[in-house]
Amino acid sequence: xxxxxxxxxxxxxxxxxxxxxxxxxxxxxxxxxxxxxxxxxxxxxxxxxxxxxxxxxxxxxxxxxxxxxxxxxxxxxxxxxxxxxxxxxxxxxxxxxxxxxxxxxxxxxxxxx
Amino acid sequence: xxxxxxxxxxxxxxxxxxxxxxxxxxxxxxxxxxxxxxxxxxxxxxxxxxxxxxxxxxxxxxxxxxxxxxxxxxxxxxxxxxxxxxxxxxxxxxxxxxxxxxxxxxxxxxxxxxxxxxxxxxxxxxxxxxxxxxxxxxxxxxxxxxxxxxxxxxxxxxxxxxxxxxxxxxxxxxxxxxxxxxxxxxxxxxxxxxxxxxxxxxxxxxxxxxxxxxxxxxxxxxxxxxxxxxxxxxxxxxxxxxxxxxxxxxxxxxxxxxxxxxxxxxxxxxxxxxxxxxxxxxxxxxxxxxxxxxxxxxxxxxxxxx
Amino acid sequence: xxxxxxxxxxxxxxxxxxxxxxxxxxxxxxxxxxxxxxxxxxxxxxxxxxxxxxxxxxxxxxxxxxxxxxxxxxxxxxxxxxxxxxxxxxxxxxxxxxxxxxxxxxxxxxxxxxxxxxxxxxxxxxxxxxxxxxxxxxxxxxxxxxxxxxxxxxxxxxxxxxxxxxxxxxxxxxxxxxxxxxxxxxxxxxxxxxxxxxxxxxxxxxxxxxxxxxxxxxxxxxxxxxxxxxxxxxxxxxxxxxxxxxxxxxxxxxx
Numbered sequence: 001x002x003x004x005x006x007x008x009x010x011x012x013x014x015x016x017x018x019x020x021x022x023x024x025x026x027x028x029x030x031x032x033x034x035x036x037x038x039x040x041x042x043x044x045x046x047x048x049x050x051x052x053x054x055x056x057x058x059x060x061x062x063x064x065x066x067x068x069x070x071x072x073x074x075x076x077x078x079x080x081x082x083x084x085x086x087x088x089x090x091x092x093x094x095x096x097x098x099x100x101x102x103x104x105x106x107x108x109x110x111x112x113x
Numbered sequence: 114x115x116x117x118x119x120x121x122x123x124x125x126x127x128x129x130x131x132x133x134x135x136x137x138x139x140x141x142x143x144x145x146x147x148x149x150x151x152x153x154x155x156x157x158x159x160x161x162x163x164x165x166x167x168x169x170x171x172x173x174x175x176x177x178x179x180x181x182x183x184x185x186x187x188x189x190x191x192x193x194x195x196x197x198x199x200x201x202x203x204x205x206x207x208x209x210x211x212x213x214x215x216x217x218x219x220x221x222x223x224x225x226x227x228x229x230x231x232x233x234x235x236x237x238x239x240x241x242x243x244x245x246x247x248x249x250x251x252x253x254x255x256x257x258x259x260x261x262x263x264x265x266x267x268x269x270x271x272x273x274x275x276x277x278x279x280x281x282x283x284x285x286x287x288x289x290x291x292x293x294x295x296x297x298x299x300x301x302x303x304x305x306x307x308x309x310x311x312x313x314x315x316x317x318x319x320x321x322x323x324x325x326x327x328x329x330x331x332x333x334x335x336x337x338x339x340x341x342x343x344x345x346x347x348x349x350x351x352x353x354x355x356x357x358x359x360x361x362x363x364x365x366x367x368x369x370x371x372x373x374x375x376x377x378x379x380x381x382x383x384x385x386x387x388x389x390x391x392x393x394x395x396x397x398x399x400x401x402x403x404x405x406x407x408x409x410x411x412x413x414x415x416x417x418x419x
Numbered sequence: 420x421x422x423x424x425x426x427x428x429x430x431x432x433x434x435x436x437x438x439x440x441x442x443x444x445x446x447x448x449x450x451x452x453x454x455x456x457x458x459x460x461x462x463x464x465x466x467x468x469x470x471x472x473x474x475x476x477x478x479x480x481x482x483x484x485x486x487x488x489x490x491x492x493x494x495x496x497x498x499x500x501x502x503x504x505x506x507x508x509x510x511x512x513x514x515x516x517x518x519x520x521x522x523x524x525x526x527x528x529x530x531x532x533x534x535x536x537x538x539x540x541x542x543x544x545x546x547x548x549x550x551x552x553x554x555x556x557x558x559x560x561x562x563x564x565x566x567x568x569x570x571x572x573x574x575x576x577x578x579x580x581x582x583x584x585x586x587x588x589x590x591x592x593x594x595x596x597x598x599x600x601x602x603x604x605x606x607x608x609x610x611x612x613x614x615x616x617x618x619x620x621x622x623x624x625x626x627x628x629x630x631x632x633x634x635x636x637x638x639x640x641x642x643x644x645x646x647x648x649x650x651x652x653x654x655x656x657x658x659x660x661x662x663x664x665x666x667x668x669x670x671x672x673x674x
Contacts, residue, residue: 010308010542066617
C-alpha cells in the first residue's frame with residue numbers, strides 16, 4: 001500500500017509516501033530525521049496489518065513543509081510551489097540524499113517535493 | 114423491506130436523516146454490530162444484523178465526541194426497541210474515534226471508508242473520493258475493499274466542506290442551493306485564483322462589486338474547489354470505477370466539475386446488493402465510514418473477539 | 420531630491436516621503452475597495468503634513484502585492500527588494516530581514532543591501548497576519564490588544580489546526596472550555612511565529628536580524644519570533660513603513 005502522509009494548501013503539495021509493502025518496520029529511518037517526523041508502530045491505516053510499519057507522526061502531518069525544509073536546502077527560492085523552481089534532475093538526485101530516504105535500504109520512502 | 118420511519122430534519126443548512134429496516138426482527142439476529150463515525154461536522158451510526166443493514170442515523174456532530182456518539186446511537190435506534198447493550202461489537206471511526214464510549218476499538222476512517230464503499234457500491238469501485246467537513250481523502254482499494262493507496266488532506270479548509278460552508282455563508286446562499294445555482298449561469302467562468310478560502314472571500318467581494326452575478330461567483334468557487342480535489346486525486350492516481358462518499362456527494366456544483374476535469378463520471382449511487390436497490394433503501398453517501406466500521410466489527414466477532 | 424514610496428499591501432496602503440535621507444511624512448490607510456483612490460488621498464495628506472507641494476515629488480517608487488493599482492510612477496520594486504533596501508537603510512548591518520504582512524510573509528538573506536536568498540509564505544492565510552486577525556475576531560479583542568494580552572499568558576495551550584479557518588473553530592471551542600484569553604492569544608501568536616521561523620530557518624539566520632511589516636507591531640508575535648530563532652532581533656520604528664521606504668529609495672536611485 002502506498003501511504004501518502006502530508007497535505008496540500010494554497011502554497012503547494014507536501015507529501016511523504018511510505019510504500020508499506022516494502023517497509024518491514026526496521027526503524028532505520030527514525031533517528032536520521034532531525035525533526036522526528038517518522039515513527040514506527042501499529043499501522044494507522046491498516047487495522048489488519050500485524051507487523052509494525054513506518055509512518056509520519058500525527059503531530060507532523062500538517063506541518064511537513066516546515067519540518068522538512070531544513071533538509072531541503074536544494075530547493076531554490078520559494079514563492080508558490082518550491083519544487084517547480086528546482087530542476088527535475090536536481091530534485092530527483094537530492095531527494096535520494098535526504099537522510100530519511102537514504103536510510104531506508106528498501107527504498108520505501110519518497111518525498112513529493 | 115420497507116423504507117419506513119425515514120425522517121428528515123433541516124438543521125442549520127444540513128439535513129439530518131435516519132432509516133430503519135422494519136422487516137428485520139433484530140431479536141432473532143446472531144451477530145449485531147455497530148459502527149459509529151464521528152466527524153468534526155457530522156456523525157453517523159450504522160447498525161447491522163448478521164451483516165445486513167438494519168438501521169442508521171446521520172446527524173450534526175456536537176461539541177464533544179462522546180456526546181455525539183450517544184446522540185448518534187440513540188437517533189439510529191429510535192423506535193427499534195434495541196439499545197446499545199444489545200450490540201455484540203461496536204467500532205468507532207472518524208476524527209472523534211478514540212472518544213466513543215461504547216466502542217471496543219477505534220479504526221481509522223481511511224480503512225473504514227474503503228471497506229464501506231466496497232460494500233455499498235460493489236467490487237467494481239477501485240477509487241473512492243471522500244470529502245467531509247474538515248478533510249478530503251482519495252482512497253484506492255482492491256476488489257475486496259483492502260487499501261492499496263491513499264492520501265488525506267485535513268490541513269486546509271479550502272479543500273474541505275468547511276471551506277464551502279464559509280464561502281456560501283459569505284455570499285449569503287444556503288449550502289443546499291450552491292450546486293443548482295452554480296449551474297444557473299450563462300457561461301462557465303474561470304475559477305477564482307485564490308487557493309485560500311479567506312483570500313477567496315476578498316476576491317469574491319471584488320467580483321461582486323465588478324457586477325458579477327452571485328451564481329457566477331459560486332460557479333467560480335466550485336470550479337476552484339473541483340480543481341483542488343482533482344490535484345489530490347492525481348497524486349493517488351485513478352482506477353475506474355470511481356465512487357464518491359461523504360457530504361461532498363451532495364454538492365453537484367463541485368462534483369460535476371470534477372467529473373468534467375477527470376473526463377469520467379462517478380459511479381452511480383446504486384447498492385451492490387440488488388435487494389436493497391429494489392426496495393429503494395436510501396443510498397446515503399455519508400454512512401460509508403460507519404458501514405465499514407460495522408463490517409470490521411462483524412469480522413472481529415467472527416474471529417472470536419466478541 | 421524628494422521621492423515618494425508607495426506600498427500597496429494586502430490590507431493597508433502605506434505612503435512615505437523621503438528627502439535626502441530624511442523621512443518627511445508617513446501615511447497609512449486601509450486599501451478598501453479602491454486602492455488607487457486611497458493612494459492619491461494618502462499622497463495628498465503626506466504632502467500637506469510635510470509642508471511641500473505634490474509637484475515637489477521628483478520620483479515615485481511602488482511596491483506591494485497591489486502595485487498594479489498604483490497611479491503612474493517611475494519605478495517598481497518587488498516586496499523582497501523593498502524590504503531589503505528599507506531595512507538596510509535603517510540598519511546597515513542587516514543580514515536577515517523578516518517581513519510579515521497581512522497576506523504573506525517573507526524571509527530574506529542579504530548583505531550590504533543585496534539580496535542573497537529568500538523564502539516566502541504566501542497563498543495561505545495561516546502564514547501571515549490574516550491568521551491573527553481571524554483569531555482576534557474570535558476572541559473579540561482588537562488587533563492591538565491581541566498582541567499585548569498574549570504577553571500576560573501563564574500557560575501553554577497548543578493549537579492543532581494549521582489553517583486559519585479551522586483554528587477559528589478550535590479557538591471558539593477553547594473559549595467554550597473556559598481557557599483564558601491570554602493563553603489562547605499566546606498560542607495563536609506562537610503558532611504563526613513557528614511557521615514564519617521555520618520559513619526563515621531555511622535560508623539560514625545571520626545577525627543582524629531585522630523584523631518589519633505590520634505584524635512586527637504585535638508584541639506577542641515578536642516574542643514568538645525571538646523564542647523561535649533564539650537570537651536577538653531588531654524591530655525598527657514604524658516597521659510597517661519599511662517597504663515603502665525601500666520603494667522611495669529605489670525611486671531615488673533611478674536615473
